[in-house]
Amino acid sequence: MRILQILTRKLSSTFSYRQLHSSSNPASFGIAFDIDGVLLRGSNPIGASPRALKRLYDHAGILKVPYVFLTNGGGVPESKRAKELGGLLDVNILPLQVIQGHTPFKQLMRRFENELVVAVGKGEPAEVMSEYGFKNVLSIDEYASCFDNIDPLAQYKKWTDKQDVNQNNKSKHIALSNDPCLQRVQAVFVVSDSVDWSRDIQVLCDILRTGGLPGKEIAHQPPLFFANDDLAYQALFPSERLGMGAFRIALESVFNAVHPAVLKYTSYGKPNPFVFNNAETVLMQVLQSCHNNHQVDGRKQHFKTLYMIGDNPSVDIKGARQAGIPWFSILTRTGVFKGKENHDDFPADLVVDTVEEAVDYILNKECIS
Amino acid sequence: MRILQILTRKLSSTFSYRQLHSSSNPASFGIAFDIDGVLLRGSNPIGASPRALKRLYDHAGILKVPYVFLTNGGGVPESKRAKELGGLLDVNILPLQVIQGHTPFKQLMRRFENELVVAVGKGEPAEVMSEYGFKNVLSIDEYASCFDNIDPLAQYKKWTDKQDVNQNNKSKHIALSNDPCLQRVQAVFVVSDSVDWSRDIQVLCDILRTGGLPGKEIAHQPPLFFANDDLAYQALFPSERLGMGAFRIALESVFNAVHPAVLKYTSYGKPNPFVFNNAETVLMQVLQSCHNNHQVDGRKQHFKTLYMIGDNPSVDIKGARQAGIPWFSILTRTGVFKGKENHDDFPADLVVDTVEEAVDYILNKECIS
Numbered sequence: 001m002r003i004l005q006i007l008t009r010k011l012s013s014t015f016s017y018r019q020l021h022s023s024s025n026p027a028s029f030g031i032a033f034d035i036d037g038v039l040l041r042g043s044n045p046i047g048a049s050p051r052a053l054k055r056l057y058d059h060a061g062i063l064k065v066p067y068v069f070l071t072n073g074g075g076v077p078e079s080k081r082a083k084e085l086g087g088l089l090d091v092n093i094l095p096l097q098v099i100q101g102h103t104p105f106k107q108l109m110r111r112f113e114n115e116l117v118v119a120v121g122k123g124e125p126a127e128v129m130s131e132y133g134f135k136n137v138l139s140i141d142e143y144a145s146c147f148d149n150i151d152p153l154a155q156y157k158k159w160t161d162k163q164d165v166n167q168n169n170k171s172k173h174i175a176l177s178n179d180p181c182l183q184r185v186q187a188v189f190v191v192s193d194s195v196d197w198s199r200d201i202q203v204l205c206d207i208l209r210t211g212g213l214p215g216k217e218i219a220h221q222p223p224l225f226f227a228n229d230d231l232a233y234q235a236l237f238p239s240e241r242l243g244m245g246a247f248r249i250a251l252e253s254v255f256n257a258v259h260p261a262v263l264k265y266t267s268y269g270k271p272n273p274f275v276f277n278n279a280e281t282v283l284m285q286v287l288q289s290c291h292n293n294h295q296v297d298g299r300k301q302h303f304k305t306l307y308m309i310g311d312n313p314s315v316d317i318k319g320a321r322q323a324g325i326p327w328f329s330i331l332t333r334t335g336v337f338k339g340k341e342n343h344d345d346f347p348a349d350l351v352v353d354t355v356e357e358a359v360d361y362i363l364n365k366e367c368i369s
Numbered sequence: 370m371r372i373l374q375i376l377t378r379k380l381s382s383t384f385s386y387r388q389l390h391s392s393s394n395p396a397s398f399g400i401a402f403d404i405d406g407v408l409l410r411g412s413n414p415i416g417a418s419p420r421a422l423k424r425l426y427d428h429a430g431i432l433k434v435p436y437v438f439l440t441n442g443g444g445v446p447e448s449k450r451a452k453e454l455g456g457l458l459d460v461n462i463l464p465l466q467v468i469q470g471h472t473p474f475k476q477l478m479r480r481f482e483n484e485l486v487v488a489v490g491k492g493e494p495a496e497v498m499s500e501y502g503f504k505n506v507l508s509i510d511e512y513a514s515c516f517d518n519i520d521p522l523a524q525y526k527k528w529t530d531k532q533d534v535n536q537n538n539k540s541k542h543i544a545l546s547n548d549p550c551l552q553r554v555q556a557v558f559v560v561s562d563s564v565d566w567s568r569d570i571q572v573l574c575d576i577l578r579t580g581g582l583p584g585k586e587i588a589h590q591p592p593l594f595f596a597n598d599d600l601a602y603q604a605l606f607p608s609e610r611l612g613m614g615a616f617r618i619a620l621e622s623v624f625n626a627v628h629p630a631v632l633k634y635t636s637y638g639k640p641n642p643f644v645f646n647n648a649e650t651v652l653m654q655v656l657q658s659c660h661n662n663h664q665v666d667g668r669k670q671h672f673k674t675l676y677m678i679g680d681n682p683s684v685d686i687k688g689a690r691q692a693g694i695p696w697f698s699i700l701t702r703t704g705v706f707k708g709k710e711n712h713d714d715f716p717a718d719l720v721v722d723t724v725e726e727a728v729d730y731i732l733n734k735e736c737i738s
Contacts, residue, residue, distance in 0.1 A: 042518075122525045149411075149605035156491045156564040195525040197566035201619065202611050215607040231626060236518035238584040242571050246623045250570065253622035254615045257600060 029305040029366050030283035031056070031359075032070040032099075032276075035085070037234040037311035037335020038355050039069075043088060046334045050090045052356040055363060061092065065368065066287040069093075070279050070308070072228035072244075072269040072315065074100035075123025075192030077131040097286055099279055101227030101244075101269040102128055102191045108225070109133040116183040118143050118207065120200055121192030121227075128191050138180055144203050146181030147214055151199040185212030190226045194247045201251050209259050221264055228269025230315060234335040270310075271319030276327060280306060302326075305366075309358045311335025313343035321346065330358045398674040398735050399652035400425070400728075401439040401468075401645075404454070406603040406680035406704020407724050408438075412457060415703045419459045421725040424732060430461065434737065435656040438462075439648050439677070441597035441613075441638040441684065443469035444492025444561030446500040466655055468648055470596030470613075470638040471497055471560045477594070478502040485552040487512050487576065489569055490561030490596075497560050507549055513572050515550030516583055520568040554581030559595045563616050570620050578628050590633055597638025599684060603704040639679075640688030645696060649675060671695075674735075678727045680704025682712035690715065699727045 033039055039049040056065040069085065076084070079095040086093040109132050116136045119125035126139040144150055151157075185207050194200040203214065204224075211219025230243035248265065255263045269275060284301060309330045310316020320329035331337055331348035332355055342351050352358045402408055408418040425434040438454065445453070448464040455462040478501050485505045488494035495508040513519055520526075554576050563569040572583065573593075580588025599612035617634065624632045638644060653670060678699045679685020689698035700706055700717035701724055711720050721727045 122522060147606070152604045152606070152610045153491060153562060153564045193522060193567075195522050195567065197570070197619070198562075198564065198611075198616075201566070201615075205611070206608065235521045237516070237521070239575065239579075241521045242567075242574070242623065242627070246570075246626065247567075249622050249626050250566070250619035253618050254611065257615065257618050258611070 028303065029065075029307065029362070030280075030287065030303050031065060031067040031307045031309065031362065032279050032283070033067060033355070034270075034308075034310035034312070034316050034335075035069050035071040036073055038309055038332055040088060041234070041334075042236045045089060047354045047356060049355050052354075052359040053089055053091045055359055057091065063286070063290045065363075066283050066290060068097045068099050068279055068282055068286060070099050070270065070275070072101040072230050072233075073192070074102045074128065074227055075121055075125065077124070077128050078103065079131070080124075094286070094289065096282065096289065099275075099282060102189070104268045104275070104278070105129065105189055105191070105225065105227070106132040108187075112187050115186035116180050116212075117187045117189060118185050120188065120190045120194055120204070122195050123192050125189070125191035129189060136180065136183075140200055140203060143181065143185075144199060146179075147203075150203055150206065150214060153198055157196070157199075183212075185222055187223045187225065190224070190244060190247070192227065193244055197247060197250065200247075201254055204251055205255050205258060208255060208263070218259075221261065224263070224265040226265060226267040226269075229267035230269065230312075232336070234311065240336060270312075270315045271322060273319065273322045276306075276308070276319055276323035280326075307358070307362050309355055311337055313337055313346040313348070317343065317348045318346040320348075330361070332358060397672065398434075398676065398731070399649075399656065399672050400434065400436040400676045400678065400731065401648050401652070402436060402724070403639075403677075403679035403681070403685050403704075404438055404440040405442055407678055407701055408458060410603070410704075411605045414458060416723045416725060418724050421723075421728040422458055422460045424728055426460065432655070432659045434732075435652050435659060437466045437468050437648055437651055437655060439468050439639065439644070441470040441599050441602075442561070443471045443497070443596055444490055444494065446493070446497050447472065448500070449493075463655070463658065465651060465658065468644075468651060471558070473637045473644070473647065474498065474558055474560070474594065474596070475501040477556075481556050484555035485549050485581075486556045486558060487554050489557065489559045489563055489573070491564050492561050494558070494560035498558060505549065505552075509569055509572060512550065512554075513568060515548075516572075519572055519575065519583060522567055526565070526568075552581075554591055556592045556594065559593070559613060559616070561596065562613055566616060566619060569616075570623055573620055574624050574627060577624060577632070587628075590630065593632070593634040595634060595636040595638075598636035599638065599681075601705075603680065609705060639681075639684045640691060642688065642691045645675075645677070645688055645692035649695075676727070676731050678724055680706055682706055682715040682717070686712065686717045687715040699730070701727060 039046060056063060056067055058064045078098040078100060081100065082093045082095040082098045112134060114135050117129065117134055118140050119129045119137050120140045126137050129137040188204060188207060206214035208221045208224060209218055210216045212222050226244055226248055229245040229248060231245040232240035233243045235241045252263045280303065283303065283306065303326050305328050306326050307328050307330055308316055308320035309332065311332050311334055313331060317329045317331050320327040329348040330350045330352060331343065333353050337343060342348060350361065352361065408415060425432065425436055427433045447467040447469060450469065451462045451464040451467045481503060483504050486503055487509050488498045488506050489509045495506050498506040557573060557576060575583035577590045577593060578587055579585045581591050595613055595617055598614040598617060600614035601609035602612045604610045621632045649672065652672065652675065672695050674697050675695050676697050676699055677685055677689035678701065680701050680703055682700060686698045686700050689696040698717040699719045699721060700712065702722050706712060711717060719730065721730065
């Protein structure tokens with residue numbers, strides 16, 4: 001059985017033998033699930049992933065095992081994503097349980113609360129930032145529409161989506177009364193995958209080269225933040241598709257070719273260790289919510305084991321390994337990784353075929369079934 | 370007068386004093402005009418550029434000075450572009466006089482005549498290649514439509530243009546009866562500016578990594594050709610817009626990040642010297658057509674001076690300087706170049722404000738007015 005593929009060397013490197021046999025104390029362990037390539041492929045559940053999640057609830061549908069979704073994806077507010085996932089995976093999910101690539105942007109709200117910031121990406125990037133408390137945010141669709149001829153290829157595009165966005169949402173994200181397009185852009189947040197690379201790379205070069213005033217003189221680059229740096233991910237097409245990391249490489253290489261100073265940026269998302277530390281904090285909050293904030297005191301509690309279940313060795317497994325104790329990494333073969341044995345560069349503590357197999361292993365090990 | 374800014378040092382480096390005072394022999398000189406930033410900005414004539422061109426025709430509208438349009442732009446067949454330019458500039462233009470970035474692709478027709486090739490870019494890239502004689506060409510819009518889920522962002526795009534292209538043109542460019550999408554792509558031609566960078570970079574990586582069979586195993590890269598390598602160009606927006614060279618940099622940097630071997634490609638267009646040698650050949654054909662192929666024997670004729678009028682020092686002026694005798698470079702201030710004096714890295718033989726001033730200088734020097 002592949003479950004026996006646990007490499008003792010790997011185990012001893014990440015946590016002690018005692019922890020492997022931790023009791024069934026509800027605070028003793030938690031689970032972080034990657035979504036794409038583990039639970040879902042596109043909008044379709046992978047194998048019986050909904051049944052695997054159901055095992056984390058009791059017969060009355062009450063959560064008995066604290067878990068979160070830890071994804072580099074995003075583009076919609078956590079509250080909306082929780083509803084979507086609940087529908088696709090047929091379980092009741094709290095917004096608290098959804099940790100997306102852009103969730104850490106929330107922590108930058110105080111710094112840019114009333115400044116003009118531009119949000120890039122598919123879905124509802126400006127809505128995401130507004131829910132975090134940013135009061136003066138424009139999507140790049142809305143921002144680009146302020147400048148005539150900024151995209152010389154616009155005449156070849158029929159962006160009915162964008163036109164809708166422009167009409168419907170422009171006012172919502174803007175607290176200030178004067179024209180936001182005359183203000184200096186103070187920061188750019190790439191919330192989700194850019195859809196229109198030619199327009200977005202052009203407009204971002206314009207913003208970043210001029211200190212936030214397209215068409216004006218060269219000036220100091222405003223801060224640039226990416227929700228993740230995934231080069232590629234597994235979607236419905238047989239081979240991997242390019243992700244936000246590929247967009248970052250394209251933007252960076254073009255910017256560096258047209259600008260004297262190299263592009264400065266910050267990327268969040270897995271495998272960044274703070275994402276895993278943050279997930280541990282959130283898992284403790286989920287645990288408390290399971291127990292109505294009475295039976296468990298998060299300040300005194302520590303997880304003995306946290307399981308990261310992912311399909312991407314260089315993102316999920318590398319991240320869990322870097323985070324160290326109490327993280328235990330489980331690699332599935334349902335997404336990016338398709339190898340027979342373990343991954344060479346970022347070997348997981350356990351390799352399984354599917355997420356069901358991973359959950360089965362965890363519940364047996366934690367003496368819950 | 371700025372015309373007095375001719376730098377003797379520069380002159381002597383490119384041709385002799387005698388040539389400066391060449392006679393009015395119609396074979397003694399010709400002119401190559403860049404279009405964007407010299408004659409047109411977008412679709413609008415710059416200054417009185419139509420009047421400048423009219424001076425090259427006699428009172429009966431017969432061409433008296435051989436000239437060509439030498440542009441790195443493109444996306445439509447030369448015959449169609451000649452009609453468009455004639456309308457915008459109010460003169461009668463022969464298809465022969467239009468030399469676009471992709472015109473040299475014609476010379477690759479024999480090599481790929483019956484092979485499946487993919488044509489990329491705005492406008493009508495597949496029509497361009499078909500007119501050159503390629504018998505099995507698909508636009509990347511048509512090609513991508515063969516593969517479900519090849520573009521994971523497609524659901525966020527409303528490409529009504531593309532859908533039209535797919536329905537209307539697919540059959541026209543395909544001589545072979547079996548499904549072209551099952552054939553191996555033998556070459557990729559970037560005919561004009563890519564509109565949908567995210568889709569095109571994804572699909573080109575798929576084609577180029579797999580030897581022309583997206584979704585299949587890694588294989589040898591098929592040849593890749595670009596019509597030009599312009600990093601940026603002057604359009605209607607105050608600052609320069611990203612061109613095909615920027616797309617090449619983005620594609621190359623992403624490809625090199627996901628593939629073990631570096632991207633191999635060939636770029637045409639100015640400042641490539643063969644473009645100027647080819648322009649000289651075409652100018653001689655134009656001269657012959659002016660004289661009904663009787664009075665002038667191209668095999669015995671040589672131009673004493675060929676004038677390149679452009680706005681881009683690193684493209685037009687660098688190219689003319691590299692081509693050497695008999696080329697004489699004239700830099701206008703109506704486009705990319707906006708300096709007071711000459712350009713530091715690629716100084717022109719003459720710097721003028723407008724194309725009218727350039728034509729005025731040429732006709733005075735050649736004793737025609």
